[in-house]
Amino acid sequence: MKNLLFISFALLFSFTVHSQEDEPTDSQKRIAKFAVAKRNEVSIDVISAIAIPALNPRYEYILGRYSGVGIDLFVSLDDEDDFDDYSEYENFSLTPYYRQYFFSKQDYGAKGFYAEGFVKFFTFKEPIFSSVDDSVTNESFFDTSIGAGIGWKWISQSGFLVDLGFGVGRNLGLPDDENIGQEVQARGGLNFGWRF
Secondary structure (H helix, E strand, C coil): CHHHHHHHHHHHHHHHHHHHHCCCCHHHHHHHHHHHCCCEEEEEEHHHHHHCCEECEEEEEEEECCEEEEEEEEEECCCCCCCCCHHHCCCEEEEEEEEEECCCCCCCCCCEEEEEEEEEEEEEEEEEEECCCCEEEEEEEEEEEEEEEEEEEEECCCCEEEEEEEEEEEECCCCCCCCCCCCEEEEEEEEEEEEC
């Protein structure tokens, strides 16, 4: 009986000592370090800069390994008097979004495949034809779009990132004239940036 009691006590003591001596692995240390660092991202869309041209910076705050919130700013640098340009679709926008990352089991998290929901507040210019004096004026309108998108984000351990995504939103149709503006609003691009 004494031997059984001694063996039970020795096993209990060894389990207690062993559990107290467990050191975190390198991966666990990097994840803990990530929890207090590298939560901010800044990037710029190179497609809109080259094709439109426009300035389209983005900021994202990483909430954790599987989610983040951010905001996009879009400013068209195109000639306002040219009616065949992108300004008919969007001249200025501010787009807050929430992202959920999937399969993000890597040490630094918040990368890989994601799905997002967004609300886009935007202005656009559209030519208005006057039948009275046969003139054309370039008028500005405001609308809001609610939508969703998907994409993929690659991040190196140094923090350099590439983000490729696409989404579509339904416009609420705020202008008085239902013939003005589009019914849907596209969102997307190829962003290069940095996580710090």
